[in-house]
Amino acid sequence: MDRAFAGTRCSKTKLLISKNLKVFKDIDANDKDNLFLVSEYVNDIYDYLYQLEEQQPIFKNHLSGQKEVSPKMRAVLIDWLNEVHLQFELIPETFQLAVAIIDRYLQVIKDTKRTHFQLLGITALFIATKYEVQLPSAIEDFVSITDKIYTARQICQMELQILKAIDYSLSRPLPIQFLRRYSKAAEAKDKHHSMAKYFIELAALDYDLCSYKPSEIAAASLFLSLNLLNGNYRNREGFKDHHWSDTLSFYSRYSAIHLRPISGKIAMLARDAPKAKLMAVFNKYKDNNFQKIALRPELRSHLMTL
Template identity: 70%
Template sequence: MVGPLKTRGDENASENINQGQLKKLTVPSNEATTKRPALGDLQNRGLNRAVAAKDVAQKELKESKLPKVLRNAKARVDTHWKKQPVGASNVNGAVLAKPTEGGVAALLRANSVRTHTAPSGVLLTRQVSASTLIRGDKAAAEATSKLTVKPKSETGSSDQVNAPEPTFRREDSNLSKKSLTKLRAAMSKPVMGLAGVKKEPSVAIKKDVIGLVRSESTVRGAILKPSTTIQPSMSLSSKRFAGIEDIDAHDKDNLVLVSEYVNEIYDYLYKLEIEQPIHNDHLAGQKEVSHKMRAVLIDWINEVHLQFHLAAETFQLAVAIIDRYLQVVKDTKRSNLQLVGVTALFIATKYEELFPPAINDFVFITDDTYSAREIRMMELQIFKAIDCNLSRPLPISFLRRYSKAAGAEDEHHAMSKYFVELTLVDYDMASYKPSEIAAASLFLALHLLNGNYRASTGFDDEHWTPTLAHYSRYTATHLRPITRQIAKLARDAPQAKLKAIYNKYQGQKFQKIALRIELSGPLMDSIVGQSLKK
C-alpha cells in the first residue's frame, strides 16, 4: 500500500501545520545526519592520515637520496644526432658521466642500461672494413668486426687520427647496434671512389646495402654517384605507345583519379555501350508515341532538370532510361508518356544526386497529373523493362576523358556539353554510341574555338591529335559525319521550336555558349554545307 502523501508547508500559511512537521521540513535531526556519515568520516580521516604520512616519508627519502646519487647527472634529452666533443664518447656514442665526489660514476638511464663502461685507461673502438660494407656481406662484416684495446696514453694520438670522424649520440636499442656500427664505419671513409677498395659493378650490389646507403645519404647528407642511384622505371603506357602523351602521368598522387585503373575502367565502359545499344529508329513499333512527342518530353525534362539544379549526369541518364524503356515497351500510351519521363528523372536523381528531390516534388511539377503511387508503380515497370540495369555509360563520362586528352579549356568543355545536350533531343542522334557523341562534340568545339571561324575551310583533321585518336579510339574520318549533324543542330538551335537547351546555355553559368558568334560563322556554314551536299 502507498502511505499517506506528505504535503510541503507554505511559509505564508504556517498555521495549517504544527511545529513538529515544520521542523522535519526545515532542519534535519542530528540522528539522521550523524548515524552512518560519522563512521565513514572517521574511516576516511584515518585513511587520509596514513596516505599523507606515507607520501611525506617517500618524499623525504627521495630528497635525501637525490643530492647524493644524481647531483652531477644531466637531464635526459632526446638528441638523436647531436654532436659531442671528440674523445668524450664511448662505444655506442653515449657521453660518459663524470665521477662524483665519492668516486662512483653517476650513470644516466641510457648509459646504465645500454653501455658497458670500460675501465679507466682503456678505449674501445670498433673497426669494420669498408669493402665488406660495400659488398653487403653481413656475415663477413660481423666476422671482421674487432674490439682493440689501446692504452690511455695512446688516446690522444688516436683522437687526432680520428678527429674528422663525427661522434653521435642516439637513443638506440641493442637490435640496432649493428646497423649503427655500419653507419659509423661508412661515415669514417668515403663509400665510393676509395683508392684501396675494389670497385664492383652496381648490379652486384645487394638491395639491402643500397637501402642502407640511401638511408645514410638521407640522414647524413652524403652525396652518392649516379651509378648508385636507382632510376624510376618507364611507365607501361609510355613503353607501349611511343609518341602518345600519357595524360595520367601526373595523377598518381590523386587517389580520386585512379590513374592505375582508369584505362581498364574505360575499357569496361566501351564494352557496356556495345552491350546496351539504342537501336536505329527504336520507336518504330510504337502505336501512340512518335519521335516528336519524345523530343517534347526530353525538352520539358531539361527544364525541370535546370529548375531542380541537378547534375549533368542526371539529365543524360534520364534520357537513356526513357529510350531504353520505349525501345522495349512498344505499347506505351500517350497519356503515360509524361509519367515515363518524370519517373525516369526520379530514378536518375536517386542514382546520381547526393540529395535527390522528394517524390512529392515530382508530383508537383506534373501539376498533380500523376500521384506518388503512380510514379512508384511506373518505377517498378521501368526497372523490369531495363532489367534493373542503370550501367549504360553517359556521354559526359567520355567527354571528360577526351577533354583531358585534348588539353581543352573551360570554353571547349562547355561548348561540347552544349552540343551533347542538343543531340539528346534529336531522335536521329539517339542511335549513336555515347562515346561517339562525346568525341564528335569535342571535335566540333575544337574546330570552332581553335580554328578560324571566319574562314570557310571545312574540317581540319589536325585538331584531332594522335593522343585524342588513341584515347577516344576514333579517327577524324569516322567522326566527320556525326560532327556535321551536330553542327546543323547547333546552327539551327536559335530557330528551333524546342529551345529549352538553347535558352539554358545563354546563362552566365554556362559561359553564354549559345550566344557565341562562332556558332553562326562561315566555318560552321561550310561544315554544314558539306553535309547538305552529300
C-alpha cells in the same frame, strides 16, 4: 565549369608509343598521388565503359512499332525534362541518364500510351536522381512539377515498370563520362568543354542521333568544339582533323574521319538552335551561368553552314 573535368586537368604529360607507332601522351602520368583520379585503374575503367555501351545499345529507329509515341513527342519530352533538370539544379549525369532510360524503355515496351508519356519522362528523371545524386529530391517534388497530373503512387508503379523493362540495369555509360576523359586528353580549356556539353544536350533531343554510342557523341561534340574555337578548319568535305591529335584518337578510339559526319549533324542542330521550336537547351546555355556558350559568335560563323 565542370568540377569533375577541372579535377582531371594536368600540366605535364609523358610521351608513349602505341602499337601502331603513333606518339601519344600519358595523360595520367602526374595523377599517381591523387587517389580520387585512380590513375592505376582508369584505363581499365574506361575499357569497361566501352564494353557496357556495346552491350546496351539504342537501336536505330528504336521507336518503330510504337503506335502512340513519335520522334517529335520524344523531343518535346526531353526538352521539357531539360527545363526540369535546370529548375532542380541537377548534375549533367541525371539528365543524360534519364534520356538513356527513356530510350531503353521505349525500344522494349512498344505499346507506350500517349497519356503515360510524361509519366515515363518524370519517372526516368526520378530514377536518375536516386542513382546519381547523394540527396535526391523527394517524390512529391516530381509530382508537383507535373501539376499533380500524376500521383506519387503512379510514379512508383512506373518506376517498377521501367526497371523491369531495362533489366534493373542503370549502368549504361553517359556522354559526359567520356567527355571528361577526352577533354583531359585534349588539354581542353573550360570553353571547349562547356561548348561540347552544350552540343551533347542538343544531340539528346535529336532522334537520328539516338543510335550513336555515348562515346561517339562525346567525341564528336568535342571535335566540333575544338574546330570551332581553335580555328577555321572546315572545307566542303567537312571538318578537318587538325585538332584531333594522336593522343585524342588513342584515348577516344575514334579517328577524325569517323567523327566528321556526326559532328556535321550536331553542327546543324547548333546552327538552328536559336530559331528552333524547342528552346530549353539553347536558353539554358545562353545564360551567364553557362558562360553564354550558345551565344558564341563561332556558332554563327560560315563554318556552321558549309
